[in-house]
Amino acid sequence: MITRVYSDGACIGNPGPGGFAAVVLVEGEEPRWLTGANPRTTNNQMELTAAIRGLEEARSLGADEILVYSDSQYLIRGITEWIKGWRRNGWLTSGKQPVKNRDLWMRLDALTGGGVVWRYVRGHAGNHYNEECDRRASAMARQATRR
Numbered sequence: 142m143i144t145r146v147y148s149d150g151a152c153i154g155n156p157g158p159g160g161f162a163a164v165v166l167v168e169g170e171e172p173r174w175l176t177g178a179n180p181r182t183t184n185n186q187m188e189l190t191a192a193i194r195g196l197e198e199a200r201s202l203g204a205d206e207i208l209v210y211s212d213s214q215y216l217i218r219g220i221t222e223w224i225k226g227w228r229r230n231g232w233l234t235s236g237k238q239p240v241k242n243r244d245l246w247m248r249l250d251a252l253t254g255g256g257v258v259w260r261y262v263r264g265h266a267g268n269h270y271n272e273e274c275d276r277r278a279s280a281m282a283r284q285a286t287r288r
Contacts, residue, residue, distance in 0.1 A: 142168055144204035146195035147262075148211050149274035150187025151282040159187040160281025162274040163195030165202070172270075173198055176277050178285035187278065188213040189245040192220075196252040205256045212264030212271055221259050224250055 145166040152159035159182035165173040175194045179187070192209060199207050211217055224246060227233070232240045240246060262271050 143206045143208055144199045144202065145270075146192070146199055146207060146209045147268075147270040147274050148188070148191035148195045148209065148216075149264075149271065149278045150184055150189070150191045150213070151275065151278035152182060152184040152187055153282050153286060156181055156183045158182070158282050158285035159184065160278045160283075160285060161187045161191035161194065162277035162281065163191045163198070164270055164274060165195055165198045166270070167202060167204070174277070176281050178281040180285045183242075185213075185215055186242055186245060187282075188216045189242055189249060191274070191278065192216055193245065193248050193252065196249070196257070200252060207257045208260055209257060210260045210262045210268075210271065212262055212275075214261065217259050217261045219246065220249060220253060 146163060148163040150159065150161045158180050160178045163175045175198055192211060226235065227240050232243050234240055262268050264271065
């Protein structure tokens with residue numbers, strides 16, 4: 142059975158207060174929502190954290206076939222294209238600079254093994270779970286401003 146994960150991150154300012162949201166969808170079960178906030182972070186860090194938390198939850202449920210949906214080109218291209226070169230180059234970019242958010246990329250890479258397929262979904266285009274992740278991540282970022 143295929144498990145679906147939708148994820149999104151948000152940030153007020155960059156860096157600034159941020160939030161993330163992910164939902165894990167298992168057929169026949171209620172959606173499992175995961176959210177969190179950080180008072181000082183970046184949008185990219187929240188995008189990565191949302192995907193990590195969603196995959197962690199899916200893996201904890203025993204999922205071995207996972208479709209991950211995100212509206213973040215940074216996330217999708219990073220995990221499907223760029224990471225291969227980063228690993229090969231000792232976690233340096235093509236410009237020989239250290240990869241930003243390396244710790245998060247390494248966590249995500251470890252969770253991505255076999256059975257994970259990444260799908261880009263256009264943001265703000267009417268996809269219910271993408272829209273709801275966006276709403277919840279933004280709410281968490283606003284909540285982080287009050288910390």
